[in-house]
Amino acid sequence: MSIKPARAPKTxxxxxxxxxxxxxxxxxxxxxDDAFDALLHFVAQGMDEMEAKEAARGAVARVWKGSRWxxxxxxxxxxxxxxxxxxxxxxxxxxxxxxxxxxxxxxxxQIIKER
Numbered sequence: 870m871s872i873k874p875a876r877a878p879k880t881x882x883x884x885x886x887x888x889x890x891x892x893x894x895x896x897x898x899x900x901x902d903d904a905f906d907a908l909l910h911f912v913a914q915g916m917d918e919m920e921a922k923e924a925a926r927g928a929v930a931r932v933w934k935g936s937r938w939x940x941x942x943x944x945x946x947x948x949x950x951x952x953x954x955x956x957x958x959x960x961x962x963x964x965x966x967x968x969x970x971x972x973x974x975x976x977x978x979q980i981i982k983e984r
Contacts, residue, residue, distance in 0.1 A: 904929050950980045957981050 907925035916924060949970065956966060963974050970977070 900929070900933055903932060950983065953977060953980050 904925060907928045908921055911921035911924040911928075912918075914921075953966060953970060953972075956969075957963075957977075963977055966972070966977050967974060972980075
């Protein structure tokens with residue numbers, strides 16, 4: 870009687886990181902890599918865009934569940950603040966600027982008064 874080694878179950882899930890960051894890589898970076906890798910993996914399997922997104926979301930969620938991470942915005946606030954000042958000086962109302970830039974009246978006035 871011979872014992873055969875157990876085979877790993879065949880899965881269509883992409884290989885992903887363990888969900889841990891390294892000392893050289895801040896938290897969240899591997900998550901983003903995993904999300905892109907998973908999406909590309911499922912698209913390469915011939916899934917349409919929506920199916921691939923759902924499959925990638927599920928694969929990444931299984932690996933990263935319970936993880937806390939934060940990705941900062943990539944916006945340039947000085948450019949945004951210049952646009953706010955320009956819009957205000959051209960006669961835009963604060964209520965419109967609040968909706969457009971998703972800022973409070975108080976914050977808008979702080980930006981407008983900055984030099």
